[in-house]
Amino acid sequence: MAEILAQVARIEGLAMITIRAGLARAGDALAEAIGLAIPDRTGITTDGTRSLGWMSPDELLLILPEADRDEALQLLEQALAGEHALVADMSDARAVFDVTGPHADDVIAKLSPVDLAHLAPGTLRRSRAAQTAAAFWRIPGGLRVIGFRSTADYLGLILSEAARPGTGLAPR
The missing domain is CATH 3.30.1360.120 (Probable tRNA modification gtpase trme; domain 1)
Structure with missing residues (x-):
């Protein structure tokens, strides 16, 4: 054979969070909250355990260990407070x-x-x-x-x- x-x-064991926002306005706050650089168009950034992928001009996908999901959701919501934005847990x-x-x-x-x-x-x-x-x-x-x-x-x-x-x- x-x-x-x-x-x-x-x-298994990964969480995925969709982030929809005006990246030009909210990019710095997102990068600080996530601890990863905002990727260029069609890019993905990683620190070895978490990755942030460009999905469209106003959408990112954060992939991280499942254990870090709740904290990340909270930090993202805080970073995007006052912005026209969506943070959604897409893990399932x-x-x-x-x-x-x-x-x-x-x-x-x-x-x-x-x-x-x-x-x-x-x-x-x-x-x-x-x-x-x-x-x-x-x-x-x-x-x-x-x-x-x-x-x-x-x-x-x-x-x-x-x-x-x-x-x-x-x-x-």
Whole structure:
């Protein structure tokens, strides 16, 4: 039996908070509250345990350990007091997978119409994986993929199938 192209693992224990606000006005207050720099367009910043991803011109996604969620929600609400803004706990609406190994890019390439050669570290890409919405970015040793929890079983299945040699595109 041929070796798989990459390991696919579902990641538990993460909280995800959507932040919608005028980033030009509220960016400094958000950065101070979160302790992470506001990412550039299509970027993601991280300190190793928490990440802040650019989702649209007025939307960020904060990913952090579940244990830190309540404090982060409180700090974000305080930082955005008086702003036209939304802070929403989206933890139960998302599923996270890590695709790691020497051919992690090939696994994603089988499923997504993205030129991964141009997906630089610190860049977040919103796209699709087969027939479901997904966002992904580089992590040490591979890529992290976020999708909707309602399609988590499907996303896990297609990632695992794409990791098998002989399905779809061959490794580069």
